[in-house]
Amino acid sequence: MSAAGGAPTVQAVERTLAILDVVAERGGASAREVSDVLGYPLPTTYRLLRVLTRGRYLVHLRRERRFELGDELDRLGTCLHRQVGVPAAVRGLLGELHERAAAPALLAVRRGDDVVVAHVEDCTAHPCPPPLRFGFHEAAHATAFGRVLLAAMGPHEAEGFLQRHGTAPWTAATRCARGPLQRELASVAASGVAVEHGELIADRTSVAAGVRDRAGQVVSAVALVLERGRTTSAREREAERLVRVTATEVARHHRRRRSP
Structure with missing residues (x-):
């Protein structure tokens, strides 16, 4: 996920944004669905999903084995509306x-x-x-x-x-x-x-x-x-x-x- 010194790489940022797009467009998605749509290896997909879940950008519905958008995105959306x-x-x-x-x-x-x-x-x-x-x-x-x-x-x-x-x-x-x-x-x-x-x-x-x-x-x-x-x-x-x-x-x- 990070380059030397812990800064996110451009590739990592692009991948996380792509995952958010897939989850948003589908109204929720499993790790396998994200992996299949984006062509990412499944271990990489799970690692990125864990990072997004820790940041509350996604929420993991364990029973359904799916990920949905998290409440942190709503806060960011509110901030963006305020800035615009x-x-x-x-x-x-x-x-x-x-x-x-x-x-x-x-x-x-x-x-x-x-x-x-x-x-x-x-x-x-x-x-x-x-x-x-x-x-x-x-x-x-x-x-x-x-x-x-x-x-x-x-x-x-x-x-x-x-x-x-x-x-x-x-x-x-x-x-x-x-x-x-x-x-x-x-x-x-x-x-x-x-x-x-x-x-x-x-x-x-x-x-x-x-x-x-x-x-x-x-x-x-x-x-x-x-x-x-x-x-x-x-x-x-x-x-x-x-x-x-x-x-x-x-x-x-x-x-x-x-x-x-």
Whole structure:
């Protein structure tokens, strides 16, 4: 688990995070299941599971011979929510957007070198589909909100971002080639709105608009996730209007908070 001097190695950290992902996605898993999914030797899997259990990142259900997520992750999640810091008023605006559109509403931000989902408003009738959730950051090139924030970077910085993060094909429709992506980003920069059809999730369309600060710079993105089978051109246009309106309201809220 550790390099010389007791510091965790990069490989060990990657392995423990991969184990947490498997347990989270499956709602619990046995050591054998984790070993089979990740291809780790069973002794290595047991050693990593013991470390995660001691840290309370996992809990071992002995009777069921399974591991589930531990309460330490909930504490870390609470801390992360606090650091991202979406104000209650902004959460309220996203809640109103969700109700008006009858669709999941998201707020995405730049966080370090990532484009991250900072807040999700959904309900049992209109749930946000996996993998989209708080903290999602893997596919800026394939999401409307990601393209809004990439377009705000400018061509040079956006190209560097895409080189570092890659442009994986999430579906058959995902635009991965640099030329089409850069042309799309230029269009988004001009219009302030991005739309993608089935590029992250095959049966979903997402629509997003940028939130601008006092200087006119895009600092975050408001998005809706629509079911493609129920999305007419009129509904898509209405979704564009709603995200623009909400993005403007979020921007006004930020300006009011920062006024003397």
